[in-house]
Amino acid sequence: MLGLNGRDTTVFVIVTVLAIMAPFLLNPFPTESGLAQFNAGYPDLMQRFAIFAIFAIGFNILFGLTGYLSFGHAAFLGVGSYAAVWIFKLFTYNVVPAILFSVVIGAIFALAIGFISLRRSGIYFAILTLAFAQMSYALAYSVLSNPKFNLTNGETGLQVYPGDLQMFHNPERVPDLPHLFGLSMRANYELSVGGWDFNFNAGYYLCAAILLLMFYLSMRIFRSPFGMMLRAIKSNQTRMTYTGLNARPYALAAFVISGMYAGLAGGLMAAVDPLTGAERMQWTASGEVVLMTILGGAGTLIGPILGAGFIKYFENIFSKINDSVLHAWFAALPDGLEDFLVAIIYPFIGKGWHLTLGILFMLVVIFLPGGLVEGGQRIGRLFRSRKTRKGETDEATQSTPAE
Amino acid sequence: MSKSLLTRRGLLKTGAVAGTGLALPTIFTTGSASAFTNEPTGGTVTLGFNVPQTGPYADEGNDELLAQKLAVEHLNGEGDGGCLNTFSSKALEGNGILGHKVTFVTGDTQTKSDAARASAKSMIEKDGAIMINGGSSSGVAVAVQGLCQDAGIMFMAGLTHSNDTTGKDRSANGFRHFFNAYMSGAALAPVLAKEMGKDRRAYHLTADYTWGWTQEESIVASTEAIGWETVNTVKTPLASTDFSSYIAPVLNSGADVLVLNHYGGNMVNSLTNAVQFGLLDKQVNGKDFKIVVPLYSELMAAGAGAAIKGVLGSMNYNWQLDNEGSKAFVKSFGEKYGKPPSNSAQTCYAQVLLYADAVARAGSFNPCAVGEALEGFEFDGLGNGPTLYRAEDHQCFKDVLVVRGAQNPTSAYDTLEIVEITPAAQVTYPPNHPMFGGDEASLGECNDGA
Numbered sequence: 001m002l003g004l005n006g007r008d009t010t011v012f013v014i015v016t017v018l019a020i021m022a023p024f025l026l027n028p029f030p031t032e033s034g035l036a037q038f039n040a041g042y043p044d045l046m047q048r049f050a051i052f053a054i055f056a057i058g059f060n061i062l063f064g065l066t067g068y069l070s071f072g073h074a075a076f077l078g079v080g081s082y083a084a085v086w087i088f089k090l091f092t093y094n095v096v097p098a099i100l101f102s103v104v105i106g107a108i109f110a111l112a113i114g115f116i117s118l119r120r121s122g123i124y125f126a127i128l129t130l131a132f133a134q135m136s137y138a139l140a141y142s143v144l145s146n147p148k149f150n151l152t153n154g155e156t157g158l159q160v161y162p163g164d165l166q167m168f169h170n171p172e173r174v175p176d177l178p179h180l181f182g183l184s185m186r187a188n189y190e191l192s193v194g195g196w197d198f199n200f201n202a203g204y205y206l207c208a209a210i211l212l213l214m215f216y217l218s219m220r221i222f223r224s225p226f227g228m229m230l231r232a233i234k235s236n237q238t239r240m241t242y243t244g245l246n247a248r249p250y251a252l253a254a255f256v257i258s259g260m261y262a263g264l265a266g267g268l269m270a271a272v273d274p275l276t277g278a279e280r281m282q283w284t285a286s287g288e289v290v291l292m293t294i295l296g297g298a299g300t301l302i303g304p305i306l307g308a309g310f311i312k313y314f315e316n317i318f319s320k321i322n323d324s325v326l327h328a329w330f331a332a333l334p335d336g337l338e339d340f341l342v343a344i345i346y347p348f349i350g351k352g353w354h355l356t357l358g359i360l361f362m363l364v365v366i367f368l369p370g371g372l373v374e375g376g377q378r379i380g381r382l383f384r385s386r387k388t389r390k391g392e393t394d395e396a397t398q399s400t401p402a403e
Numbered sequence: 404m405s406k407s408l409l410t411r412r413g414l415l416k417t418g419a420v421a422g423t424g425l426a427l428p429t430i431f432t433t434g435s436a437s438a439f440t441n442e443p444t445g446g447t448v449t450l451g452f453n454v455p456q457t458g459p460y461a462d463e464g465n466d467e468l469l470a471q472k473l474a475v476e477h478l479n480g481e482g483d484g485g486c487l488n489t490f491s492s493k494a495l496e497g498n499g500i501l502g503h504k505v506t507f508v509t510g511d512t513q514t515k516s517d518a519a520r521a522s523a524k525s526m527i528e529k530d531g532a533i534m535i536n537g538g539s540s541s542g543v544a545v546a547v548q549g550l551c552q553d554a555g556i557m558f559m560a561g562l563t564h565s566n567d568t569t570g571k572d573r574s575a576n577g578f579r580h581f582f583n584a585y586m587s588g589a590a591l592a593p594v595l596a597k598e599m600g601k602d603r604r605a606y607h608l609t610a611d612y613t614w615g616w617t618q619e620e621s622i623v624a625s626t627e628a629i630g631w632e633t634v635n636t637v638k639t640p641l642a643s644t645d646f647s648s649y650i651a652p653v654l655n656s657g658a659d660v661l662v663l664n665h666y667g668g669n670m671v672n673s674l675t676n677a678v679q680f681g682l683l684d685k686q687v688n689g690k691d692f693k694i695v696v697p698l699y700s701e702l703m704a705a706g707a708g709a710a711i712k713g714v715l716g717s718m719n720y721n722w723q724l725d726n727e728g729s730k731a732f733v734k735s736f737g738e739k740y741g742k743p744p745s746n747s748a749q750t751c752y753a754q755v756l757l758y759a760d761a762v763a764r765a766g767s768f769n770p771c772a773v774g775e776a777l778e779g780f781e782f783d784g785l786g787n788g789p790t791l792y793r794a795e796d797h798q799c800f801k802d803v804l805v806v807r808g809a810q811n812p813t814s815a816y817d818t819l820e821i822v823e824i825t826p827a828a829q830v831t832y833p834p835n836h837p838m839f840g841g842d843e844a845s846l847g848e849c850n851d852g853a
Binding site: 039042043044045048138141142145146153154155156157159161162177186199273275276279280315316319320322324350354 | 613843
C-alpha cells in the first residue's frame with residue numbers, strides 16, 4: 001500500500017492507530033483515581049509526544065542511516081520556532097505559513113551548518129555541530145536580543161504582544177491565538193465516560209497528522225535507493241569513495257532533510273504554544289534527541305517515536321510526583337515503614353527524574369543495544385521461537401540496530 | 404394518500420449523518436460547561452506551585468516550595484496560622500478558600516521558559532490548577548505569565564526582579580509581589596550617596612540578558628541622578644564562571660566603584676574574583692574602592708562567604724525585619740523547617756495568602772473577579788509593612804531594604820545586615836515610566852478562559 005511493503009504497511013497502520021487513539025490510550029486511569037497521576041492524555045503532553053517524535057524521526061534519518069552523530073540538532077528546532085513566532089508577530093496567526101517558513105529556515109540553517117561540518121566525520125563532526133548549536137544559543141540568548149536589534153528577545157523568549165503588527169490577522173473573524181483557518185490550536189473537546197476524561201485537542205491532531213506524513217516520508221527514504229546510499233556511508237565511506245561515488249552530497253542531503261524535520265518540529269512547537277526561548281537550542285536539548293533516538297533504537301523506523309514518547313513521559317509525569325504524593329500512596333502502611341519507603345523512592349522521582357532516566361538509559365544501552373525496538377523484538381522472538389526456530393534469522397536481518 | 408418515502412434504512416442513514424454533522428462542531432469547542440477555566444468542583448481547590456527544583460536556582464526554588472507548603476497549611480487551618488493572625492484583611496478563616504480545602508501540585512521549571520511552560524500547562528490541563536505561583540527568574544515569569552493569560556488562570560509571580568515583568572510585559576492575569584530593578588536603584592542611590600559621596604566613578608559588569616540590562620539601566624539612571632559618573636558598562640556572557648578577565652580592566656579604568664549586575668552563581672563568582680584581585684583594598688582617586696551588588700539574596704550571600712563583607716545591595720525582604728507579620732512568618736517557618744526563610748520564600752508565601760484572600764473577598768475563583776479584588780488592594784501584616792497592589796500594572800509597592808554584608812556574622816543566617824528601610828514612597832514611579840514600557844504598555848483584557 002502507498003509504495004510500502006507488507007511489513008512496513010503494518011508498522012504504518014499501527015502508528016496511525018496509536019496516533020488517532022492516543023487520547024484514549026494515554027488516559028487509562030479514571031481521573032479521580034490515585035493512578036491518575038500516571039495519565040499522560042492531556043493536550044500539552046500529547047502535542048509534545050507528536051512533536052518530539054517528528055524531531056527524533058528526522059534525527060534518525062541522519063544518525064540512523066549515515067551514522068553521522070550531530071550534537072547540535074536543537075539549533076534547527078530553535079530557529080524553526082523563532083521563524084514561526086516571527087510569522088505570528090508580523091503577519092498572521094494562521095499556522096500554515098508559520099510551519100512552512102520554519103521548515104524553510106531549518107533547511108537554510110542546516111545547509112549552512114552541514115556544508116561546513118560535513119567536511120569532517122566522527123567526533124570532529126559532532127564537535128563542530130555542537131559548536132554551531134552553542135553559538136546559535138549564545139546569539140539567541142544575548143547577542144541578537146539587544147535593545148537596538150531585538151530578534152530573539154533573549155532570556156524572556158520571543159512571544160506575541162498585543163501591539164505587534166500582525167498584518168493579515170483579523171481578531172473579529174479568527175481566534176486571537178494560533179489557528180488553522182479559524183480552528184484554534186487550543187480548541188479542546190473533553191469527553192467524559194464514566195470516571196474517565198478524554199481530551200481531543202485540535203493542536204494535537206494537527207501534530208499527529210503531520211507526524212504520520214513525516215513518518216511515511218521517512219519510511220520511503222529508508223527504503224529508497226537514496227536511503228541505500230546513506231547506509232553505504234555508514235557502513236564504509238572509504239569503500240564508497242573508491243567505487244567513484246562522492247559521499248558528501250548524500251550526507252549533506254540527509255543533513256538538510258533532518259534539519260528540515262527539526263525546523264518543522266520547532267514550527268509546530270510554536271504553533272501549539274506561541275512562544276519560543278533560547279533554551280530550545282541549548283546543548284542539553286540536542287543531547288535529548290540523541291538519547292531519544294538511541295533509547296528507542298537508532299536506525300529503526302519506529303524506534304525514535306518510542307524513545308521520544310518515553311523521555312517526554314518521564315520528564316512530564318515522573319518529575320511531578322512529589323513527596324506528598326508518595327506519602328498519600330503509602331498512607332495505609334505503618335508510619336515507620338511509610339517514611340522508609342518514601343525515603344527510598346523519593347530520590348528517583350520528582351526532581352530526581354533525571355536519575356531514573358539515566359539508570360534506564362544505561363540499562364537499555366548495556367542490555368538492549370538496539371534500544372526499545374530490540375526489546376520488543378526479543379519478546380516477540382521469545383513467543384515465536386516456541387512455534388518455529390526459522391523466524392529468528394530473517395528477523396535479525398530486518399533491522400540491524402546502529403551502534 | 405401520499406406516498407411516504409420514509410424507509411427504515413433511509414431514516415437510519417439520515418439520522419446518522421445528521422447526528423454526526425450536529426456533533427462535529429462541538430468536538431472543537433471547549434466542552435466543559437463551567438464558567439471559567441478549572442472552576443473548582445467538589446470539596447477541594449488545586450494550586451500549582453511551579454518552581455525551579457533543578458538548575459542554577461534550585462536552592463531558591465526549594466525554599467519557595469517550603470514556604471508555599473506552609474501557606475497551604477495555614478490556609479487549611481493547620482499549624483499556628485502564621486501570617487493569617489497578623490494579616491490586615493480578615494477574610495480568610497483557616498477553613499481553606501471559600502470552604503474548599505486547599506491542595507497543591509508541584510512542577511519543575513528547570514529555570515527554562517520552555518520547561519516552565521510545559522509544567523505549568525500540565526498543571527492547568529491535567530491537574531486543574533486554578534492558579535500558578537512561584538518561579539525564580541524573570542524570563543520564566545514572563546513566559547508563564549503569558550501562558551496563564553492565554554489559558555485564563557491567575558499567575559502570582561515569585562522571585563522576578565526585571566522591570567519587564569510588570570513593565571512592558573505586564574498582563575491582566577499576572578501579579579508581582581517582588582520588587583524590581585528600578586526600585587533597587589531608587590532605594591540604593593541615597594544610601595550610596597551617603598556612604599560613598601556624590602563624585603564617584605562607577606564601572607558596571609552586567610549579565611548579558613534581559614534582567615541584567617534592565618538592572619543596569621535602572622542603576623545607571625539613579626546613580627547618575629546623584630552625581631555619579633558611569634565610566635563603562637561591560638556585558639558578561641551568562642555562562643561565564645571566571646570573571647578575572649573582566650575585573651582586570653576595572654583597575655585601569657579610573658573607576659572607584661564596581662557595580663555587579665549579576666545574580667546567582669554569576670554574582671558569587673564575579674564578587675569572589677573581585678575580592679581576590681584585592682579591589683576592596685585599593686585606593687582610587689583618593690577614595691576607598693567599593694563594590695555594589697544591587698540585588699542580593701541570602702542564598703547568594705551564603706555562596707559568596709566572606710567576600711560579601713561590607714558590600715551593599717538591596718532586598719525585597721529579610722527575616723531580621725522587626726514587624727508583627729515578619730515575626731509571625733519567621734517563627735512559623737523556623738519551627739517547621741529549622742531555618743529562617745529567604746526573601747524568595749517570603750514572596751511566594753505572601754503571594755499564596757494574597758491570592759486566597761482575594762478569592763475570599765471576591766467570593767469567587769473567577770480570575771477576573773480575583774484580579775479586581777487584588778487591584779488597588781492595600782494590606783499589611785505579611786512581613787513587608789504596609790503594601791499597595793497597584794491597579795495599573797499589578798506591581799506591589801512597599802518598603803525596600805538596603806542591606807550590607809555583615810562584618811561579624813554570628814551564624815550562617817545573619818550574613819546580611821539591614822542598613823536602611825527605604826520607604827515605599829521613595830521607590831514609587833508612574834505606571835507609564837519609560838523603563839516600564841512607557842505609554843504603550845498595557846495590561847490587556849482580563850481572561851477567565853470562558
